[in-house]
Amino acid sequence: MKLTTKGRYAVTAMLDLSLHYGEGPITLADIAQRQGISLSYLEQLFSRLRKKSLVASVRGPGGGYSLGKSAEEIFVGEVISAVDENIDTTRCNGAHNCQNNERCLTHDLWSDLSNQIYSYLNKISLQDLMDRKAVREVADRQDHADHDELSGLDISMADGSNDLAGT
Amino acid sequence: MKLTTKGRYAVTAMLDLSLHYGEGPITLADIAQRQGISLSYLEQLFSRLRKKSLVASVRGPGGGYSLGKSAEEIFVGEVISAVDENIDTTRCNGAHNCQNNERCLTHDLWSDLSNQIYSYLNKISLQDLMDRKAVREVADRQDHADHDELSGLDISMADGSNDLAGT
DNA sequence: TACATTCCCAAGCAAAATAGTCAAGATTAT
DNA sequence: ATAATCTTGACTATTTTGCTTGGGAATGTA
Numbered sequence: 001m002k003l004t005t006k007g008r009y010a011v012t013a014m015l016d017l018s019l020h021y022g023e024g025p026i027t028l029a030d031i032a033q034r035q036g037i038s039l040s041y042l043e044q045l046f047s048r049l050r051k052k053s054l055v056a057s058v059r060g061p062g063g064g065y066s067l068g069k070s071a072e073e074i075f076v077g078e079v080i081s082a083v084d085e086n087i088d089t090t091r092c093n094g095a096h097n098c099q100n101n102e103r104c105l106t107h108d109l110w111s112d113l114s115n116q117i118y119s120y121l122n123k124i125s126l127q128d129l130m131d132r133k134a135v136r137e138v139a140d141r142q143d144h145a146d147h148d149e150l151s152g153l154d155i156s157m158a159d160g161s162n163d164l165a166g167t
Numbered sequence: 168m169k170l171t172t173k174g175r176y177a178v179t180a181m182l183d184l185s186l187h188y189g190e191g192p193i194t195l196a197d198i199a200q201r202q203g204i205s206l207s208y209l210e211q212l213f214s215r216l217r218k219k220s221l222v223a224s225v226r227g228p229g230g231g232y233s234l235g236k237s238a239e240e241i242f243v244g245e246v247i248s249a250v251d252e253n254i255d256t257t258r259c260n261g262a263h264n265c266q267n268n269e270r271c272l273t274h275d276l277w278s279d280l281s282n283q284i285y286s287y288l289n290k291i292s293l294q295d296l297m298d299r300k301a302v303r304e305v306a307d308r309q310d311h312a313d314h315d316e317l318s319g320l321d322i323s324m325a326d327g328s329n330d331l332a333g334t
Numbered sequence: 335t336a337c338a339t340t341c342c343c344a345a346g347c348a349a350a351a352t353a354g355t356c357a358a359g360a361t362t363a364t
Numbered sequence: 365a366t367a368a369t370c371t372t373g374a375c376t377a378t379t380t381t382g383c384t385t386g387g388g389a390a391t392g393t394a
Binding site: 065 | 369370372
């Protein structure tokens with residue numbers, strides 16, 4: 001599992017979808033506008049999410065996306081690994097031949113770590129996220145935003161993500 | 168914190184250094200040969216490790232690197248964040264202005280996740296890794312390898328890493 | 335002093351991944 | 365018929381990664 005903005009976008013979009021569940025199918029255009037993600041990029045992400053049955057789609061006018069299962073059953077880890085595909089063929093991938101056809105020194109460390117993070121992320125469901133107060137507050141703001149304001153401005157540059165971020 | 172092969176290289180090299188601690192300063196050339204990492208790349212990584220005082224260096228003949236603190240006091244998380252520098256200026260970095268100058272929907276999720284992974288990795292010391300049976304076995308093999316064998320061959324392509332890896 | 339050995343540092347570079355655009359189509363409600 | 369919406373694939377720009385090159389600076393040994 002990798003942890004990049006790609007996975008973040010996917011989780012953000014899925015959470016948006018969850019929050020508006022019950023309003024019928026949600027269009028990607030809506031999500032793009034509310035979450036500030038490019039529509040075409042969302043299309044790519046949702047293509048992968050659909051292949052993993054995390055979302056279901058309805059075409060045509062009034063169509064859009066809905067969750068493939070209930071929000072309690074969709075976990076953050078699933079969403080991230082759905083979009084990240086992680087075909088890292090540069091190292092051992094479970095085979096024990098990382099170095100000179102034998103196992104590298106830290107082989108097991110990375111396996112363990114991978115499992116740990118994966119299991120952590122797979123305990124957090126979309127429903128859990130929706131239950132968070134801070135999430136609901138932001139969602140409310142987004143829903144009641146004057147959408148016209150978006151046409152004129154472009155997003156400030158002075159941002160940066162609190163991604164898995166240390167230094 | 169990012170989790171890439173860069174951090175893996177750094178941890179592998181630091182672990183090699185720990186395992187040969189007590190033999191006096193270890194040269195990067197030795198580590199490069201044992202672990203199959205390019206010497207120049209190691210130099211770059213160790214430059215950063217040195218700036219964070221994770222290693223100490225001695226120049227000149229007979230010189231090399233040694234641990235900056237004892238193996239019990241150096242944690243995997245430190246090593247990874249030392250080399251990854253993580254100047255991700257594309258999103259919010261702790262400021263709460265990820266989207267349109269306000270907080271994005273999953274802001275807290277990524278903060279929490281970051282902290283979780285960071286604290287997991289910061290519980291694992293180099294000493295812990297050295298105590299693992301599998302690590303000692305691989306280290307023994309590497310130490311007793313016929314080094315001449317390396318001159319002729321090039322590493323097989325059929326590898327791939329078990330990095331944080333899901334799919 | 336010469337010199338080999340080692341660390342140190344900066345520039346540059348190819349390949350891959352990321353983030354995104356663009357264009358064409360398929361499906362379906364109205 | 366038409367417009368809204370998903371679906372797909374190709375293409376592009378930028379960044380990161382992993383690595384090379386080429387020079388240094390320090391220092392033990394002869």
